[in-house]
Amino acid sequence: MAVEMAIWRVEGDKAAPLTLSPMDSERRLEDMVAEDPAALTGTDLLIIGRQVKTDFGGVVDLLGLDDEGRVHVLELKRDKTPREVVAQTLDYGSWIKALDLGRLDQIYQIYHGDEADLKAAFASRFAPIPDEDVNSDQRFTIIASELDPASARIVEFLAESYGVPINAVFFRHYRDDDRDYLARTWLVDPQQVEAESRRASRTKRRPWNGTDFYIALGRAGMMYRWELASKYGLLSAGGRSRLRNLKPGTRVFAYMPGSGYVGIGRVTGQMIPARVAEVEIDGERQPLLDQPHPDEEWAERAESTDPDVIEMVVPVEWLAPESIREPDQAFREKGLFASQLTVCKLRDEHTIKAVESAFALASQDADL
Missing domain, CATH: 2.30.130 (Archaeosine Trna-guanine Transglycosylase; Chain: A, domain 4)
Structure with missing residues (x-):
């Protein structure tokens, strides 16, 4: 369960709460996540696509790869209802799971230019990995200011009971005079989601002994x-x-x-x-x-x-x-x-x- 967060400005012996205010646009938040995903999501990602059109008529807000070659779906709530964004995020998984390296490279070129090379960019940011490790697993993150209780229970149930690698991260926007602040809260502890996902993983990739x-x-x-x-x-x-x-x-x-x-x-x-x-x-x-x-x-x-x-x-x-x-x-x-x-x-x-x-x-x- 997410923990509510508040921020205070300390002035001498007094603490003044900062004002919670809506961000002027979710596009701005998407820009910040795309620019520095590690700072806002806690995971270093190579962003390979933005507003990616699926074969089923959907549009994925952000696609990224982590250092193990797993594809991350980052979906902003925008004007969708909470239940819609949960269902839509999971629906994207059925499409993304089937993407091979060639298709991911095409997505990368659409976002970064025709001369861009996904494998070279990945090796430069992280380290080279075998082709078969790319998109061997997926991760799903919903970015929202809030979720309704029913949707939150669904995400928690899938992550904690069935090891589905899905989580929700909430950003609160605060204003203090002419300065803006963001506070981040996870619905489920990311380490718990990762542990449950690895335990329940059905990937065909051989396990690694870590050494x-x-x-x-x-x-x-x-x-x-x-x-x-x-x-x-x-x-x-x-x-x-x-x-x-x-x-x-x-x-x-x-x-x-x-x-x-x-x-x-x-x-x-x-x-x-x-x-x-x-x-x-x-x-x-x-x-x-x-x-x-x-x-x-x-x-x-x-x-x-x-x-x-x-x-x-x-x-x-x-x-x-x-x-x-x-x-x-x-x-x-x-x-x-x-x-x-x-x-x-x-x-x-x-x-x-x-x-x-x-x-x-x-x-x-x-x-x-």
Whole structure:
């Protein structure tokens, strides 16, 4: 149940309540949500469409993607009755669920221009993900000043009892002389909605264990990424977005394209630019860029300040007793997961178990 909110201006020992006033237009609120969805909804979203026409004659106010590729429907109440907006929001779900990446890209181009590229924009804002993860799930948010009790009960019932990922957020507009303020209240705790939705999810996507990532150490002819990993314990990739999900404590299954899996490691530090990284040489810390470079183009990218080009590195400790293998000794067998992405979540249990076994890494070692 939503909690009513009020705001007071404190002047000395007195508290003066601010005046609750209607916003001059819901279009203004929509503009603010579209401009900065994270600030107003609490979720960082890439807005891909606005006033999106469905195949059934409806119009979705705002469509966005979160960092897991889930599609978010943000629907403003406007002049619709409370029950209409709840029913309409759910109806949009039947249409949105069937949208593939190509259709979402078309929606994105209508909103951002014909030359816009959804996958590139997503990778720049978050990190690259497999195509099959895009729109693997949906989230629905009703934006309103209020809902009638019956509609509120419907939303609560669907979210809490059946795990439907729907919620309502209420914005109150206050005026204080020449300044405007917004106060936000959720109908249902967003964390509760997310937990219930994940529990009830019927998605076909394999669950992720929350720890393991796949990383490709370059492509054929890009041995320098393998050399950085094997010699210095550094995973390297171009662009700020590619390694951003590799946090300390996560595991990485290193794959050499064209060869196979060459090692399993544990991330030990934060992502940093290669130009400020240091490595240990004969017991002393020295700048990475002072060491011989196997590739001059890599060195140029390391010196770059362009966020789409700059080489970033993440330190890793190799867990297997044999450390990291030479590419010609890589482990490969039919049915193992492989991807053209630089980094992605490793969900395939068969691959995890097979690579652990190949590198003599027991299950208990995986949790160290």
